[in-house]
Amino acid sequence: xxxxxxxxxxxxxxxxxxxxxxxxxxxxxxxxxxxxxxxxxxxxxxxxxxxxxxxxxxxxxxxxxxxxxxxxxxxxxxxxxxxxxxxxxxxxxxxxxxxxxxxxxxxxxxxxxxxxxxxxxxxxxxxxxxxxxxxxxxxxxxxxxxxxxxxxxxxxxxxxxxxxxxxxxxxxxxxxxxxxxxxxxxxxxxxxxxxxxxxxxxxxxxxxxxxxxxxxxxxxxxxxxxxxxxxxxxxxxxxxxxxxxxxxxxxxxxxxxxxxxxxxxxxxxxxxxxxxxxxxxxxxxxxxxxxxxxxxxxxxxxxxxxxxxxxxxxxxxxxxxxxxxxxxxxxxxxxxxxxxxxxxxxxxxxxxxxxxxxxxxxxxxxxxxxxxxxxxxxxxxxxxxxxxxxxxxxxxxxxxxxxxxxxxxxxxxxxxxxxxxxx
Numbered sequence: 001x002x003x004x005x006x007x008x009x010x011x012x013x014x015x016x017x018x019x020x021x022x023x024x025x026x027x028x029x030x031x032x033x034x035x036x037x038x039x040x041x042x043x044x045x046x047x048x049x050x051x052x053x054x055x056x057x058x059x060x061x062x063x064x065x066x067x068x069x070x071x072x073x074x075x076x077x078x079x080x081x082x083x084x085x086x087x088x089x090x091x092x093x094x095x096x097x098x099x100x101x102x103x104x105x106x107x108x109x110x111x112x113x114x115x116x117x118x119x120x121x122x123x124x125x126x127x128x129x130x131x132x133x134x135x136x137x138x139x140x141x142x143x144x145x146x147x148x149x150x151x152x153x154x155x156x157x158x159x160x161x162x163x164x165x166x167x168x169x170x171x172x173x174x175x176x177x178x179x180x181x182x183x184x185x186x187x188x189x190x191x192x193x194x195x196x197x198x199x200x201x202x203x204x205x206x207x208x209x210x211x212x213x214x215x216x217x218x219x220x221x222x223x224x225x226x227x228x229x230x231x232x233x234x235x236x237x238x239x240x241x242x243x244x245x246x247x248x249x250x251x252x253x254x255x256x257x258x259x260x261x262x263x264x265x266x267x268x269x270x271x272x273x274x275x276x277x278x279x280x281x282x283x284x285x286x287x288x289x290x291x292x293x294x295x296x297x298x299x300x301x302x303x304x305x306x307x308x309x310x311x312x313x314x315x316x317x318x319x320x321x322x323x324x325x326x327x328x329x330x331x332x333x334x335x336x337x338x339x340x341x342x343x344x345x346x347x348x349x350x351x352x353x354x355x356x357x358x359x360x361x362x363x364x365x366x367x368x369x370x371x372x373x374x375x376x377x378x379x380x381x382x383x384x385x386x387x388x389x390x391x392x393x394x395x396x397x398x399x400x401x402x403x404x405x406x407x408x409x410x411x412x413x414x415x416x417x418x419x420x421x422x423x
Contacts, residue, residue: 016092023120141341180215182386267306276307299332317349
């Protein structure tokens with residue numbers, strides 16, 4: 001059964017989703033035959049003629065090969081490797097097979113029948129412009145989030161409240177109050193704190209908001225509290241609605257654990273910004289030869305699902321993500337796409353005042369700096385931790401070295417003395 005090669009530009013015009021993979025095969029194996037079998041298996045799903053498999057059905061629903069490129073680019077048998085070869089291949093999957101379902105998208109692209117599947121890693125994904133509107137996408141995005149928080153022209157500040165779990169709503173609210181006095185824009189639950197018996201989400205929303213209202217009377221700025229509503233889908237949607245009714249101005253969800261499709265449902269259920277947490281996403285991308293890349297798993301997909309801000313792994317915080325994939329994940333969240341708002345990348349893990357200049361230099365100001373221990377663990381207390389972060393941002397935007405304050409920023413000086421800088 002032959003499958004025609006379709007140029008990429010024509011594939012997009014034909015309403016095909018372009019999925020690109022990297023894989024390895026023994027040098028003696030026919031790469032074209034393998035990719036062809038994979039393309040058929042992931043769409044019409046049979047390598048034998050069966051009733052109903054008409055030419056019309058194949059034309060409408062069967063994937064097409066767009067390209068197959070050997071790595072290295074060997075064009076002769078004498079220049080090909082002796083044992084095994086790597087390949088980069090792209091197939092075009094009819095978008096009509098997918099609709100607006102990310103679960104169906106993933107089923108088609110990285111999992112199906114064992115008889116036709118290919119041990120490959122999904123490394124790129126391009127959705128036709130006309131199809132982007134089918135997905136939920138961010139309702140607020142970076143610009144909308146800035147409007148909600150009334151913050152322009154600087155990175156946003158987010159605190160992950162510590163300790164991660166075990167606090168009652170009143171205990172957490174007391175820490176949130178002290179933290180908000182430092183001018184933090186947002187405070188979120190740690191992903192390890194869910195809708196528990198010792199701290200129900202709605203009770204936290206009420207207690208934290210009361211504390212943040214009191215802090216706003218001191219600072220003149222209202223900090224946003226973001227509760228974690230991750231749960232099985234039915235309870236998650238119910239909790240999120242009740243949290244918003246109780247005053248929540250945003251909600252958080254661990255998209256890989258609840259499922260990208262559940263995030264799509266959440267985006268439809270509540271009219272507040274959604275924070276997408278990457279907890280549980282690592283198994284998608286940590287294998288070098290299967291799954292998908294982190295820019296897709298932690299960048300493009302949470303953006304398509306409706307996350308307005310999303311966590312990004314960095315090479316500076318202890319996790320062994322490569323610098324290239326960190327930058328490309330942030331790019332997938334922010335790069336302009338017609339009809340799809342940008343998602344604000346949240347930089348989390350080991351963030352403190354001495355890291356601010358590096359992150360602003362890498363990614364610009366349209367980011368969220370997610371600070372945990374450097375707020376609550378600042379030598380002067382949580383409020384001083386927030387002030388130190390603001391002072392570090394001011395220095396980065398002015399091009400000043402955070403180590404050269406001449407004693408004008410005591411909170412920042414204390415943070416640098418405690419944790420240093422990245423350079």
